[in-house]
Structures are given as structure tokens and as C-alpha cells.
Amino acid sequence: MALATVESRFTPARLPGSPSGGRKPRHVSLNDPGSTPHDRRLAEVLEHAARIFWEKGYEGASMRDLARATEMSLAGLYYYFESKEELLFLIQKHTFTTIMEQLRERLAESAAPEERVRIFIRNHLEYFLSNKEAMKVLTHEDETLRNGRGAQIRAIKRQYYTICLELMEDLRRAKGLQFSGRLAVLSLFGMINWIYTWHNPRVDAGAEALAREMGDLFLHGVLHPGKRKRKSAGPRV
Amino acid sequence: MALATVESRFTPARLPGSPSGGRKPRHVSLNDPGSTPHDRRLAEVLEHAARIFWEKGYEGASMRDLARATEMSLAGLYYYFESKEELLFLIQKHTFTTIMEQLRERLAESAAPEERVRIFIRNHLEYFLSNKEAMKVLTHEDETLRNGRGAQIRAIKRQYYTICLELMEDLRRAKGLQFSGRLAVLSLFGMINWIYTWHNPRVDAGAEALAREMGDLFLHGVLHPGKRKRKSAGPRV
């Protein structure tokens, strides 16, 4: 149920009036009983849009593709948002906000630095593999949005980065180590974001197993098996 | 000197004759004394094109942008290649071929498994940071080319992947370990390719230092400093 939650606005994109009657913006979901039909329809449209951007990229996708997918007219789409740019913005904002909310909830469950890093990895991979279309759009169309909308997304991204950096520094302190937090975070982001270029659900492990293995790799490297895997027979006598 | 080496063809894209007079295709360079003016001009055009694709993405870039950058007419560009797709193909093929050639040379210098993995990382990062435009185009426009041209690029990519996988399996055997080579390689690719999203030459380390740190991270993880960095004062008594 990717993109089921959308922050509704005071007014629709076109201005014949307000569909939500001047209510305050809030989060609604496809299954949320408090959501209006308008909000639910918008969420559906965004879900189709995410799939199309995922397939063809933002620039390569056309509004006519979206009209075909949603079985709406080209003009009818513009009742729900004011431009293609806003469409991308809504997808990215919703996706980023949701993965971050979920992360905060899960981090509240543990205070152990190493475990918290593993929670971060697991949360990211689980969300990524459950929402691969939107997450690819978020990561691949990183530099597409400009000006105000781009700045808003970049602000959320910075928050996400900062959370991870603090996890890393807590770990470093707790273990009495020295390493560059920035480099560790950015390397980790590379590992876990790159997944959209290769993950194949038919041959690769699921999110949980991947999170365990990538966590091991990130924390111990390939050379230090820790309590896991070490070959019984080997040059080690 | 990104994109200075280009494989010339028998004939130019338009067909008023053959500029290189029926010579065999071969590699030429901007500084290569054996390169024809035609080859050198094409290399210049490709370099401009790489910079434009780097800035705006393949779909977002227009042939008119390239005409402006090269100070040629729109029509004049098509003397050197037959389509925008071929333009991207030439950039990707040249870039991939070059980084792989350089890798093979460097790998010949060492037989020690761990050192060879470090050579791979260093080569990739050095080439990436010296040719960031073309390397971003190579990684970001991964799925853009379709059909025959896409298949050719994918074939080179598979070679590159296979080389790295073999390095990883040699290392695993030598150290008597057990880990998924596929996951290790793909995680490493994520780490070292993601760099184009964050590296800032004004604040971040250069290729050599980055290669050392990322190599440490990949081999030992954040928790096992090895002979490097461990805090003198710490909870370790």
C-alpha cells in the first residue's frame, strides 16, 4: 500500500473551490476511515505516478502515460495537482516522511547503539523492498526538483542523514573507536540505496535477511565473521 | 582527459563518404599522434555531451544544448553520430572500456587477494573522481539504453561484475571465510558508486584516501579498526 498516505491540502490544484472544505492538512490513508474520497483518489493517482516514474524516469514519463494508467483524461489529472513537478514532489515528500516516521517508532524500542544501527538498516531495507517504486523515485530523482520544492525534500533528507549520523557517533563513543561518521553514513547509504539497481525478489534474500547480512558487513567487514560464518576447514589451524 | 579515447568507425553517421578512409576501427586519443582530426573532434563532442548528460540527465538534455556547448549547428552534430541514443552509447562504452582496461593493468601488479580487492576499490574511485561526469552518466543512465546498444553495455557491466566477484572469491578462499560473494560485490558497488551523489572535492578526501577508508570499512567494518585507528582513551581498559 505504497503512497496510501497523503497530506491533503486546503485547496485542490484548480480553484473552483475547496474539496475538503477548509479543513486543516492532515494525514489520510486509503484505509483510513477519516479520509475523504478526494484524498483517496489522489493517493491512487500518486501510486500510479510512482510506478510510471519508476519505469521511465521523471523526464521520460509523460502526463499522457499517467492519464492512460489512471483511466482519467489528461485534463482531469490537473484537478488533483497543479503540475508534473508537484506530482513528483508529493511522491517524494510522502515517501520520505513515511519511512522516517516508521524509523522513529522503531528506534524508540532500543537504546543499544549497535542494535539501533541495525534497526536503521532493517527499516530502510524493509521499506525499500515494500515500496520499491516510490523509493527508486526518491533516490533516482534526487536532483530533479529545483527551488522551493527541492529545498523541502533536501531538508527531510538532511534530517534522515542526521539521524543516521547520530546513531553512528553513539556507536563510536560506546565502543571507543575512531572513524569518520560522515564516510560511514554515506557508505552505508550507498550500500542500502544501491539495492534498487540489482535486487531481484526471485533470487535475492528478503529484507530481513539482507538487513542482517548488510549489517554484518557494515559492522564487521568481510574479514571478521564474528559469531557468524567461518569455514570449519581452512588454512586456519 | 575524460572521453579522449574513442573507437572510430569506418564511416561517419551521415554518408557522404568515409572520413577515416576505410581504416580499421581502433582506439585514438586527443593526444594520440595517430588520431585523425575527425576522431579528435568526436572526442570533444562526446566530452561536452557527457557534461550535459551529467548536469541534466539523458532525457532532460537536448541536442540543442549540445549544439550550444560545442558551438556547432544542430544539424552539424549528426555528422558525428546518428542519434542521441548512439551518443549516450558511445559515452558509456568508452567510459566502461577505459576503466576496465586500467583495472586490468593494475591488477596485474599484485597477486595478494586482499591487496587486489583494494586495487579494485582504488581504481574505481580514482577513475570516478577524475571522470565524474562520464561515470555518473554511466551509473545513472543505467537502464536508459534499450535493445542492442543496451545489451552491449550490459555485457561489459557483467564482465566488470565478474572480475570483482572473482576477486571476492579469491579473498574468501585465501582467508578461509564464508560469505555471499554476490552480496559483498553488490554492497561494495553501492558504496563506491553512490559517491557521485555526495562527493564534494572541497570538503571530502581525494580518491586515494577514500579508497583506503572504504577499503578498511569494507574489509573490517566500522567495529574492527585493525592496525588503524582505535581511540587511546576509552572504555577499553
Next chain:
DNA sequence: GGACTTACCGAACGTTCGTTCGAATATCTA
């Protein structure tokens, strides 16, 4: 039942896109 809002649509606008055509100039060779 009339006024208003919500949700949508057909048709078109102006722009930009990749590509091509026919011709003109520059460069080289004999």
C-alpha cells in the same frame, strides 16, 4: 428547484523535441 460545489473531460494552445534535407563551405589530393 435553483444556486453552488465537486469531479471530470474534449479540444486545443504554444513550445520543444529529435531528426532530416539540400545546399554551402572548407580541406585535401593529384
Next chain:
DNA sequence: TAGATATTCGAACGAACGTTCGGTAAGTCC
């Protein structure tokens, strides 16, 4: 220097693009 070849160009083509205009039909409220 004549002729061929290599290189470049202005102008235009048709297609596709994002967006907008003026409407219509159905639901809601007094």
C-alpha cells in the same frame, strides 16, 4: 588549380510535450 571529399549549416518536419480553456454532469444544501 581542378576536382573530390570532408565538414558544417539554415530551415524545416512531424511528433510529443506540459498545460489551459470552457465546458458538462452529478451531488449537496437551503
